[in-house]
Amino acid sequence: MFTKEALQVIEQSISEQGILASSEKKDNYARVWSRDAMMTGITGILIKNPMIIDGLEKSVKTLADHQAENGQIPSNVYGNKVSYGTLVGRTDATIWWIIGACEYIKYTQDQEVKQSLKPKIDKAFSCLKTWEFNQRGLLYSPLGGNWADEYVTSGYVLYDNVLRYWALKNAAEVYRDDERNAQAEQLKHLIEINFRKNNSADARYHGAAYKKADEKPYLWASLNANGYDERFDLAGNALAVFLGFDLNMEDFTQFLKMLNTEFGHWMLPVFYPVIFPDDADWNLLENNYSYEFKNRPYHFHNGGSWPIYLGWLCLGLRKRGYDQIPEKILSQYEQLLQEKSPSFREYYSTDQLLPSGTDRLCFSASGYLLMKA
Structure with missing residues (x-):
């Protein structure tokens, strides 16, 4: 239903350096992020989209060009500006880069890229070992x-x-x-x-x-x-x-159905249970941000619903022979896109299902494509 719109969001975010997190010029989203670019690129491989796969190749090479001396891959790159994390480093950036690079090599069978990246992949694994x-x-x-x-x-x-x-x-x-x-x-x-x-x-x-x-x-x-x-x-x-x-997939899917019952919809929270100001862990949340505090209850990481990870969930459940829940998640997301316009916002609040965060996000467009894959 919204495949064309999802592809437009991604294709408009492809630059000479690779796939940007979003074409929106907000905060630091208009950059080549390792995790965002790799997940979007892998989605491109799954749907066999040449433009996205080309963007993946550019992203892999851009990030590799800025590999740190210890083997760490940048969290994001913008022009000549490189970040390995602000308050702390990002462990998953290096791992996603290895995954994405190998997925690209497997799909294209590009021997030149395979050989040129091997020392960098080895160095990245050495970093992870430390x-x-x-x-x-x-x-x-x-x-x-x-x-x-x-x-x-x-x-x-x-x-x-x-x-x-x-x-x-x-x-x-x-x-x-x-x-x-x-x-x-x-x-x-x-x-x-x-x-x-x-x-x-x-x-x-x-x-x-x-x-x-x-x-x-x-x-x-x-x-x-x-x-x-x-x-x-x-x-x-x-x-x-x-x-x-x-x-135990039966127990796991029953748990997902329990979340659906508790929240009243299939836009499941990315972390559960939600943390409230009276909870012991609230002090770990309230000062941990770079631009503004986003982790109000039911928002962002604190119980927000992220289409990208619902996409991976749908893909995994289908792979294991569980089709019913993915259909319900897809139907719920399409309903929201239809009601709120298909802008592919970053996440939804799980109390009111309000689209929130950055607009035109490749993460969310990819999540939709993964739900349908």
Whole structure:
């Protein structure tokens, strides 16, 4: 219904340097962001759109040209201005770049790009290895260290570690690397035994915290030295479902239906439950922002609904044979686009379903295309 409009949003955001987060000149969105450009580019591959795939190639090369000495890939690039993160660095920027570069190579079979990027991909993996800090296998992210840069998760974050698994699997396939493939499978095992209750006899990262954690129908959001954050992280779980992680899908889909009942719609929150001013974690939210405070209850990362991650959720559920919920999510989003005009805003508030954040966002246009893919 809105495929043409979604494609226009993306195509108008493609510059000589690559895919901008948005064509809107607001805050810092008119830049080549690693995570935004890679997700949009991968969407272009899924729908076989040559213009978006060309934008992906430009994005991969632009970001690679500004790789830091330690192997870190920039969070974003604009002209000659390069950012690796403002308040803290962004762990997921480096991982998404590896994933996107490998997806591009797999799709195009471009041998020249494959060989020229190999040293940079190796260097990026070396950087990620140092971010374990304890050499035990899971990646450690600081507070605000990934896409949810104004939220409260930190430590061994589900989302970042699931992404690292995907990066390892992709690079192992592209470069026929058995060692990386083994690392990927070991990381997947670590995630599966540490982020949900299970009967594995293997030692846990934090045995005392693991015993105290409550069983949930999803993978926990993060693990830190002070215990587990048992919140629902939609992005991390959506990617885990898409990538085939071991999860009780019946329980998981029942949980999604419970969220639908609680909120009264299918624009599900990206983190749940919502944090309110009287809650203990509010102090982690109220000062963590660069431009303005956005994390009011039901907004932005604090319970807002992001079409990009609903898109990944739909793709993952369909891949696992669950078509009913994706149809309902797509129908809900199309209804909102029809009512509010298809401007592809950044997110929706989950209390009133108000379109909020930056307009004409490639993230949201890509989310719609992923829902339909």
